[in-house]
Every structure is written in C-alpha cells, then in structure tokens.
Amino acid sequence: MQKGNAAYIKNMNTKIVLDCIIEHEPISRAEISKRVKISKPTVSQLVNQLLLDGYVYEVGMGSSTTTGGRKPVQLCFNARNAYIIGVDIGGSKVASGLTDLKGNVHTYREFPTQDFLNKDLFKRLKKDVQSMLDELELTNRDLLGLGVGIAGVTNVEKGIVVEAPALEWENFPIKEKLEAHFDLPIFVDNDVNITVLGEHWIGAGEDKSNIIYISIGTGIGSGIILNGSLYRGSNYSAGEIGYQVTDRIRARDFNPVVKGFGFLESMAGGISIGEQLSERINKKVTAKEAFELSDKGDEDAREVIDFAIENLGIGISNYISLLDPEIIILGGGISGSYERFKGKIQDIIGKFTPGKCKVIPTSLGKEAGVIGASALFLKEYDSIFKI
Amino acid sequence: MQKGNAAYIKNMNTKIVLDCIIEHEPISRAEISKRVKISKPTVSQLVNQLLLDGYVYEVGMGSSTTTGGRKPVQLCFNARNAYIIGVDIGGSKVASGLTDLKGNVHTYREFPTQDFLNKDLFKRLKKDVQSMLDELELTNRDLLGLGVGIAGVTNVEKGIVVEAPALEWENFPIKEKLEAHFDLPIFVDNDVNITVLGEHWIGAGEDKSNIIYISIGTGIGSGIILNGSLYRGSNYSAGEIGYQVTDRIRARDFNPVVKGFGFLESMAGGISIGEQLSERINKKVTAKEAFELSDKGDEDAREVIDFAIENLGIGISNYISLLDPEIIILGGGISGSYERFKGKIQDIIGKFTPGKCKVIPTSLGKEAGVIGASALFLKEYDSIFKI
DNA sequence: AGGTTAATAAGTTAACTTAACAAACTAAAC
C-alpha cells in the first residue's frame, strides 16, 4: 500500500482537477471546486500549476447567469502539451505513431516486421520515430515516453517477451533493447492488452469498465479490462480464449493445427479455416479466400465457416457467462465481415448465457495498436496526467 | 476518484501501520517505521491512537541485539477488539456466526431455511444472534456490523436480491429487511462471492491475488478474485460457470435439467448426475447415491460420473485459459470426493491449457460461509481496520 | 435614458488546522 504524505495528496488532487477539466472542458475554477468538492483556493492553486506546466489553458470568459455575478474564466485541456510514441510490433508489420494526450494519432509509420527481425529492427523503428518527429517539428523534449505492444506473452514488470512465436522471440529483453535506442520512459505489454486499453480510452469501451477485446486473426486471443483496469493474469497469459474447448468429443483426439495453438484456434482461427477448406477441396487456400468462396455460394467453404463460427460463438458465450462484461469488441481479420455472421453469434449467446451482452466489431482502424500503446504508456506512467 | 486531505492521509497511514502489525506481530514501533518507511514520530503517534482504540496492545519487551541498545516494546494486534456477525443464507440452512477480526469463528448457529422462508426468517436469525452474543458475553457495542451471503444474484449497491430461486426471492430488498432488525452497518453479496472472499482472507487463497472458487452442488457456480479484489461482473452475474458450453453437439438440442439451469450444470451438477443415473437404472437416485454406487463398481454410475467429470474438467480448463488464476478452489458437495477424480481433471487441464494452475478442494469447513460473510463486511466497511 | 445600488458569482488573500518529518533529545540496554 502506498504511504500518504503531503506530496501524495497534492498529486492526487491535481489529477482529480485535471480529470475534471478533461471531462468537462471548458470549465471554470469555481465549477471545478463545486464538482470535485475541493475548496476554491486549492483548486486555484492547482490550476495555476497546470497552467504553468502547459496542461491547461485559459480560453476567454464564459457567460454569467441572469442573476448577476462575475464572469467565469474558462479552462481547457491542452492535449498537445506532450506526445507519446505508440508502437505495435506485430508478426507482419511494425506500426508506430505519435499521439497526443487525447489519443489523436498525429502521424503514423509502418514497416514489414520480417525484413528486419534479426537485423536492426530497433534501428529501423528509431528512423521512423525520427521522421515523425521531424514531420511534426517536435523534439525529444515534447515526448513523454514510449508505449509498446508485442504479439506475444510479455512480462511487463521485467520488460521481457516470454514467448512470441510470430517474432521468433523467447525470453527476449525487449525493454532493455528499446532503452538502448530511446532515452525515454518505456512500457511494454502484449498486443491484445494494449488494444483493449485503446478501446477503453477512445474506442467502443470508452464509458465502460468491463470490456473484452477478442482478436480473431491467424490465431485467437483476447484482452480483458475488469473493474476499469487491465487484467493480465498470474502469468501474463489471461485471455487465452484460443485455448477454450467447445467440443468435448472433438477434444478427445485433438491435435493443434499449428504447434502451440489451442483448441478453439484450431477450430475457428484463420489458419484453421484455410487448412480445413484446403483439405476438403484439395487445393491450398487461405481463410480470406474461404470467405470469398463462401460468399460466392461454395458449399464446402460455407460449411467450414459455419463450423468455425459455431465454435467461436460458443467460446464467446462461455466468456460472457464467466465474466459478465458490458461489451465484447471483435477485432482482427474477421471483424470486417462481422455483419455476415452476427446473427449466428447472437443466437448462440442468447441461447447459452444468462444475461445478455453487446458484441460489436472494433471501430478503431489500423491505428488501434498505436493508440493502445499510448494508452498503456499513460496508464503506467506515473505523472500528473494519467488516463 | 477520492479527494485527498489530511484526514485521508492519516487514515491511510493508520491502515498501513495496522496491516504491518497484523502481518509481523509482535513488532516494535522502530521496526514498523523501517518497514513501512514512515517516520518514527508518525508511527508512534499512529500506534498511540491504535492503542487507545484497543486495536493494538503492548506485550513486554523484545530482546536487544548483541550490539547493545534499548529493548523494543513489542506490539500485537488485538483481533478480539471487535466482532462481526457473518450470515450465510443458503437454500437448505441459514448459518450464522460471530467472528473476530482475524476470521476466527467464536460461536456458530444454524437453522433450516425452508421452515422460516415466508415467516419470520429474520426474527429467527435475530434470536440466533442474540443467543451468540449472550454466550460470548458481548453487547451490540462489541459488534462492527453484519455481513450476509445469499444463494442468489445480489445487487450489492442497492442491497437487493435480484433473483434467488432456492429462496423463492425476486427483487427482494434484503438489506432493508435486515436493517429493520439490526441496528448495524450491513453488507450483502452472493454466496459464492463471500466464500471466495473468505478463502482469500484465511483459506487456501490467503497469499494469492487471482483466485477462483467453484462450488459444485445441486448447481454449479463460482466466485472470482482478480488483482486482489472481488470481481462481480456488470450485472452481478460474473462466474456463471454453470452456463458454460463444453459440448457443441449436445448443446444443439440442449434443455436445462432444471428451469434456469445452464449447460454445464445440466451435464455435471448434482441434480443432473442424479437424474441421469435415475433415468438409466429406472430408479430415483440422488447424486450422493450415484457416487456411492460408482464406488461399489456400478458401471452405469461410473459412466454418468465420468461424463460429468469430463464436462466439469473442460469447464475448469476453459476458466483457467481465460483467467490464468493462481489457484482454483473447489467447494460444495463434491469437494469431499475430489481425490477420486482429481487425476481426470488434472489430465484435462494439462492437455488443454497453456500454463498450469493448482486445483484444490476447500479447507474451510461448514463455517466457510460465515467467515466469508465477515470478510465481505470488513472489505466493504470503511474503517481503520480493513482486510 | 442614465446613473446608482443591491445582489450575486468568480476568484484571491490571509489566518488557521492537520499531519508528516527531521533533528535533537532522553531512556535503556550491552
């Protein structure tokens, strides 16, 4: 437990005041005082410091009421007072961007992961970052720090990637490597964890406190926010929905479609869909092609996809039963075609869960990872400003 | 967010000091100061208040080191400075007890629920409480308050039992009813939630922060502690493992064994096991009898139980995949015979989860509910002393 | 119509309270 002293209180109250400004801008000192129940002199003092630090600016007068009285000075949050580098290291590409304190991505870069995996990946990343800084005419001093998401199990305390098959990393000290290239505070986490943080910050989960983000791509993974904070599990491997068993009989002689894959992934993941259809029609096809074939009326493709969706639906339904979330957000390759199988998923959920829960596709685009990585940074970084 | 002021700091630091004493008793002021990094004068002042309030007592001198120096005064926590009433309202019995601040149950009572369901249940409960107070020679002033667990979905903020089939309650304002009989602070929650709180306090989950308690009785339910705090879900219905689907094919034409029951309950719950075997052998038997028959070598019974265990194993395995807990604690009617099917469960978990997780039966006896209810009270009650 | 006054609200100043802390102290041991 954190010990309390004067500095701790001040920091705490500064955060409260700043949060209030962010949520209700433009807002006057007097109204802040009323809302957060901190006395007027204290609010004034804290606001003065925020003005000095540049987090807040005054923006003319508000209007007084018909009953008279001095006009209030309106205060606004200055989201561009500092920037964060958000980085998403995925199996296929490394995306990076500069976001402001409200999660706006001001500029964005990406490069193919595989070309740089064992040679100068971090040097290449640094080049992108420098180019973005130049573009926005910023210097290192405008940066708060660096948030990074990685497609693999990540020990966030030690900053080590425990296992990332897509990147061929095992016990890889990523934080150390990054620190060698960037002289900034750095936080790292798993890719689905950062994405759910992003959704919580400015996405579909913005005003919710129990959120599940499920990414359905080659494999299936998920990130969990409960009671408003990220849940990582005891070994950084919470959310492994890909390992769910949805079919007792098939589970008996189950073999993963790819080494290390779980049961549900092997039934409903992208690789699995491709493999299943390939086997049926004796021709190598991808999941994407399977969806296209199914749309054209191909019976084999339709059956393979129906099978995947049924398993996926059960997996999601089980998730809802266990965690009673407010919302489930779907992402990954499949999310674009959600409308096509929405009905089936909803039917299964309706049939097998006690309550109900909204399931929607993500609305954050390719920048989701960058936004999430910034969200991670702001969550972990101990400063006045904290989301 | 809580606003900070001097009182808040003091309260916070008092809790830190008290926690330190509880964890390391007997301990001196000087050592507390070193451990929690609060200055000696402050520790002394806080300890003095704790001594005055009776939460702490001095217990002679410790020994000084060989290098010399004044002997320290040893401090101990006084668990019997206040008592809590813990109540567990289940479908078959209402159990109550008085616990001290360390979770020791000093006295215990119970009465059959059904006899008092629609007539004077609370009056009957009050009689038990009074008799316990008399036994321990305590008065109302020795009581901090009342924690209550109920076998049903409970809105803890409003103090309403949303739905409790076993008690035939629906939107029942239990807190209000209790307040009419007891002039004490009262907190209510679901029965599995309080049990997992109890396990976290003084049971198998004592030093853990991610704990799942699964109760397997007539139905199947669970309580969840994540990142050290109870997770209730968005609609107070997290942990409904009884609704998990573990068999895609059977799920297609699934009908609950009892109205309102979920899939897994209908495959592996106590009622289900009884029903399945009854149907097979054309004779009405209970789950308990099924287990006995199976022990005697009855093939039908064995198959029914194997089927239940297989489904249960998959359900637990799915739980582990999603939440990566440190420990799973089994309770309810089945927990006594856990040794018999431990192997099968462990096999399934080993096969289908990425990591591993200990699964053990509960060690708290019939008083588990009472302990849990007290734990609930202390968690929710805002005082110096808080677990 | 224009000026004056009372009421009201925003924000600041000054005096006070609380709690933590550092340094210096006393007490008690080896």
Add this chain to the structure above:
DNA sequence: GTTTAGTTTGTTAAGTTAACTTATTAACCT
C-alpha cells in the same frame, strides 16, 4: 562508550474557512 528505542520540538507542506476584491446583472431612482 556505543547502540538502539522511542519522544520532544520545531518546521514544512498541503488543504480549509472566512473574509475580501473584482466583475457582472437587475432593479430602482431621478
């Protein structure tokens, strides 16, 4: 004489209350 426990004293940092200044509206008066 040294070392450790615990207390006393005075200081500092933060928030609060109450009184104040500033700014505005509305009503009233000439």
